[in-house]
Amino acid sequence: MRILITAGPTREPIDAVRYLSNRSSGKMGLALAQAASQAGHQVTLLLGPVGDVTLSAAISINRFESCEDLQKLLTEHWPSHDLLIMAAAVADYRPIVVQQGKISRDQALTLALEPTADLVKEAALNKQKNQHVVAFALEEPKVLLHRATQKMHRKGVDAIVANPLQTMDSTNISAIWITASGIQKNMQTMDKMDFARDLINLATAL
Amino acid sequence: MRILITAGPTREPIDAVRYLSNRSSGKMGLALAQAASQAGHQVTLLLGPVGDVTLSAAISINRFESCEDLQKLLTEHWPSHDLLIMAAAVADYRPIVVQQGKISRDQALTLALEPTADLVKEAALNKQKNQHVVAFALEEPKVLLHRATQKMHRKGVDAIVANPLQTMDSTNISAIWITASGIQKNMQTMDKMDFARDLINLATAL
Numbered sequence: 001m002r003i004l005i006t007a008g009p010t011r012e013p014i015d016a017v018r019y020l021s022n023r024s025s026g027k028m029g030l031a032l033a034q035a036a037s038q039a040g041h042q043v044t045l046l047l048g049p050v051g052d053v054t055l056s057a058a059i060s061i062n063r064f065e066s067c068e069d070l071q072k073l074l075t076e077h078w079p080s081h082d083l084l085i086m087a088a089a090v091a092d093y094r095p096i097v098v099q100q101g102k103i104s105r106d107q108a109l110t111l112a113l114e115p116t117a118d119l120v121k122e123a124a125l126n127k128q129k130n131q132h133v134v135a136f137a138l139e140e141p142k143v144l145l146h147r148a149t150q151k152m153h154r155k156g157v158d159a160i161v162a163n164p165l166q167t168m169d170s171t172n173i174s175a176i177w178i179t180a181s182g183i184q185k186n187m188q189t190m191d192k193m194d195f196a197r198d199l200i201n202l203a204t205a206l
Numbered sequence: 207m208r209i210l211i212t213a214g215p216t217r218e219p220i221d222a223v224r225y226l227s228n229r230s231s232g233k234m235g236l237a238l239a240q241a242a243s244q245a246g247h248q249v250t251l252l253l254g255p256v257g258d259v260t261l262s263a264a265i266s267i268n269r270f271e272s273c274e275d276l277q278k279l280l281t282e283h284w285p286s287h288d289l290l291i292m293a294a295a296v297a298d299y300r301p302i303v304v305q306q307g308k309i310s311r312d313q314a315l316t317l318a319l320e321p322t323a324d325l326v327k328e329a330a331l332n333k334q335k336n337q338h339v340v341a342f343a344l345e346e347p348k349v350l351l352h353r354a355t356q357k358m359h360r361k362g363v364d365a366i367v368a369n370p371l372q373t374m375d376s377t378n379i380s381a382i383w384i385t386a387s388g389i390q391k392n393m394q395t396m397d398k399m400d401f402a403r404d405l406i407n408l409a410t411a412l
Contacts (some may be wrong), residue, residue, distance in 0.1 A: 017295075018297070019229070021227055023223055099372075101346055109319040124341065138223065165223070
């Protein structure tokens with residue numbers, strides 16, 4: 001299969017120096033790309049600002065910074081793939097105005113934000129019969145299952161991986177796999193690489 | 207000499223997931239720590255969120271995330287050092303209110319920011335006769351010299367390294383070394399490691 005995976009945070013510029021971002025390390029998406037490649041799939045990785053990475057040479061890598069960059073890459077690459085796994089932590093908000101140069105520190109500052117494009121929803125809307133989309137939901141443990149299921153239906157994706165907030169920056173993971181067809185499977189806390197192999201098996205069977 | 211070096215960006219939390227930060231890669235501060243250690247100095251590195259790093263085991267490393275974390279580390283470590291090199295890119299602003307949990311993406315959002323503590327100024331105010339502080343100034347090329355000199359005097363530091371904005375995220379550097387005693391020296395574009403060795407020589411001669 002041709003699998004498209006997004007990984008890492010986005011950075012939404014405030015000025016030439018400052019940005020809004022989130023705590024994604026990109027480790028989950030990188031592990032998924034490795035696992036998918038090792039399982040013999042053709043992998044394209046859209047990767048955010050997470051520093052230098054070492055991956056199998058078989059994986060095709062494109063870098064993004066902002067939500068807008070990632071949107072362009074998805075428009076270009078999604079049509080030629082069978083499965084999209086949206087492991088990237090796309091910023092939900094960005095500054096309405098991006099200042100030229102560097103804002104000086106003298107004055108109090110109020111930052112007006114606007115919602116970014118909903119890339120998961122767009123990809124799901126644009127999918128063909130033979131294409132599938134898997135999304136992620138990161139929520140507080142007590143509302144995790146409820147909000148993740150809502151998100152899956154609202155965005156029109158085929159399955160969602162529900163992660164508790166504690167997963168961020170961690171090398172381990174625990175999650176619930178939920179599909180639009182009604183499957184719900186608890187995935188035990190395990191190493192991200194083991195988890196990635198299990199997830200690739202579930203996602204490619206959709 | 208006992209040299210205290212700060213490196214990397216700070217992250218100022220918006221909620222449990224999101225933060226404000228800036229484009230510092232930390233490479234300059236890491237190169238300075240290596241160069242100072244190789245020159246035989248005793249080095250303590252205060253390091254921001256820049257991922258995993260490999261440094262000489264002789265360097266003592268403490269990690270920070272926010273400006274407030276770094277402020278605490280400086281209060282603890284500055285009194286026992288001879289020279290402070292503030293290569294960290296400390297955020298000038300932080301959200302006034304840090305939201306518990308994760309803000310949901312439904313509504314428009316306005317983020318009220320407040321200036322963070324001025325750590326460079328505080329360190330300069332607290333220094334003893336035998337202690338010296340070196341700061342950095344990152345500005346647009348056309349206002350670089352003027353603003354950097356102003357900043358040096360305003361913050362009361364002994365010297366400042368004036369970098370054009372283009373230095374960010376780059377492996378090379380060009381800069382002007384300016385001292386409160388009136389020395390001004392153009393440092394040519396060079397590899398960050400070569401630059402670090404020159405800078406350690408200049409700073410330890412203050």
